[in-house]
Amino acid sequence: MLIKRPADIRPSEITPQRCFFDRRSFIRTASLASSGLLLGSGCSDAEEPVAAAIREADTDLVPNSLEDITRYNNFYEFGLDKSDPAKYSKDFKPKPWSVAVDGEADVTGTFDYDDIIGPLTIEERVYRFRCVEAWSMVVPWNGFPLGDLLKRFKPNSKAKYVAFETVFRPSEMPGQRRGVLDFPYVEGLTIEEAMHPLTLMVTGVYGIDLPNQNGAPLRLIVPWKYGFKSIKSIVRISFTEQQPPTTWSLATPSEYGFYANVNPEVDHPRWSQATERVIGSGLFAKRQETLMFNGYGEQVAHLYSGLDLRRFF
Numbered sequence: 001m002l003i004k005r006p007a008d009i010r011p012s013e014i015t016p017q018r019c020f021f022d023r024r025s026f027i028r029t030a031s032l033a034s035s036g037l038l039l040g041s042g043c044s045d046a047e048e049p050v051a052a053a054i055r056e057a058d059t060d061l062v063p064n065s066l067e068d069i070t071r072y073n074n075f076y077e078f079g080l081d082k083s084d085p086a087k088y089s090k091d092f093k094p095k096p097w098s099v100a101v102d103g104e105a106d107v108t109g110t111f112d113y114d115d116i117i118g119p120l121t122i123e124e125r126v127y128r129f130r131c132v133e134a135w136s137m138v139v140p141w142n143g144f145p146l147g148d149l150l151k152r153f154k155p156n157s158k159a160k161y162v163a164f165e166t167v168f169r170p171s172e173m174p175g176q177r178r179g180v181l182d183f184p185y186v187e188g189l190t191i192e193e194a195m196h197p198l199t200l201m202v203t204g205v206y207g208i209d210l211p212n213q214n215g216a217p218l219r220l221i222v223p224w225k226y227g228f229k230s231i232k233s234i235v236r237i238s239f240t241e242q243q244p245p246t247t248w249s250l251a252t253p254s255e256y257g258f259y260a261n262v263n264p265e266v267d268h269p270r271w272s273q274a275t276e277r278v279i280g281s282g283l284f285a286k287r288q289e290t291l292m293f294n295g296y297g298e299q300v301a302h303l304y305s306g307l308d309l310r311r312f313f
C-alpha cells in the first residue's frame with residue numbers, strides 16, 4: 001500500500017479538495033440547511049498566524065513509524081496492555097458512523113461522518129504527543145481544527161464547556177465487557193480550549209484513515225495535554241454550562257484532573273512527570289525532558305493566566 005506522507009502532500013493538492021467539499025451538504029436536516037451552516041466554510045488560503053507558528057515549531061520533529069503508532073496504544077475498550085488495541089480491535093466497525101450534537105447550541109442533531117468532516121480543511125501537522133505515563137511519540141495526524149466544526153453548531157453564551165463521549169459497543173469492544181473503567185469513556189474541554197486552533201479533530205494518520213486502535217473514525221488530539229484527554233471514537237459532542245465529568249478524574253480524582261496540561265513540575269502521585277520515554281528510540285529507550293505544555297506554551301499559556309496550575313492539574 002502506498003502511504004502518502006504529509007511531507008509529500010503539497011498545499012496545492014489540499015486546497016482544491018477543501019473547496020470541493022465546501023459544496024457538499026454538511027447537514028441533512030432541513031432546519032440545519034436553512035440555518036446558514038453552509039456559509040463561511042473556510043475555503044481560503046489565509047492561514048491563522050498561530051497555525052503557521054505551530055507548524056514551524058514542529059518541523060524539526062522526526063515522526064515515529066506507523067508501526068510504533070499502531071502497536072503501542074492506550075485504548076481500554078480493547079484491553080489494558082499497550083499491545084491489546086492492535087490485537088483486539090480488528091472486529092470494530094468504524095463505518096457507518098454518526099455523531100450526536102446536543103446542548104447549548106442553536107444547531108443540534110445527528111450528523112453523518114461525511115457531514116462532520118466534509119466541508120473542512122484537512123490540515124497536515126506533526127504533533128509531539130505525550131501520555132500521562134510519561135512516554136511520547138511524534139505523530140503526523142491528519143485532521144482539522146475542532147473549532148472549525150464547533151462554530152457551525154453556533155454554541156450560545158451558556159456553552160462554557162464541550163463534552164465528548166466514546167462509542168459504547170461491547171459486542172465489538174472486549175474491554176467494555178469487562179468494565180475496567182466506567183464506560184462509555186467521556187472527556188471534556190473548556191470552550192476556549194476546544195476552539196483553540198491547535199485542538200484537532202483527527203481523521204487519519206500518515207495520510208490514511210485512522211486505524212481502529214488509534215480511535216477510528218474520529219478522535220481528538222489536544223497536543224498540550226496528557227494523552228487521556230484525546231478521546232477516541234467520538235459519537236457525541238455536547239455544549240454544556242457546567243464542567244463535564246471525565247472518565248479518568250472520576251476513576252482516580254487525586255491522580256487525574258480536568259485540565260491535565262502537560263506540566264513537568266507537577267508529579268503524578270505515583271511517578272515523576274519531569275521526563276518522558278521516547279517510543280521507538282531503541283531497546284534502551286532514551287528519556288528526554290518534558291516541556292511545559294508539551295512545548296506549545298507560546299500558543300496556549302494565555303488560556304490559563306491567573307490559574308494555579310498545581311491546583312488545577
Ligand SMILES: Nc1nc2c(c(=O)[nH]1)N[C@H]1C(S)=C(S)[C@@H](COP(=O)(O)O)O[C@H]1N2
Nearest residue numbers: 073074075076131166185227228230231232
Ligand atoms: N475512548 C478512549 N479514548 C482514549 C483512551 C481510552 O482508553 N479510551 N486512552 C487515552 C490515553 S490514556 C492515551 S495516552 C491516548 C492514546 O492514543 P494513541 O493510542 O493513538 O497513541 O488515547 C486516549 N484516548
Ligand SMILES: [Mo]
Nearest residue numbers: 131132227228
Ligand atoms: Mo495515556
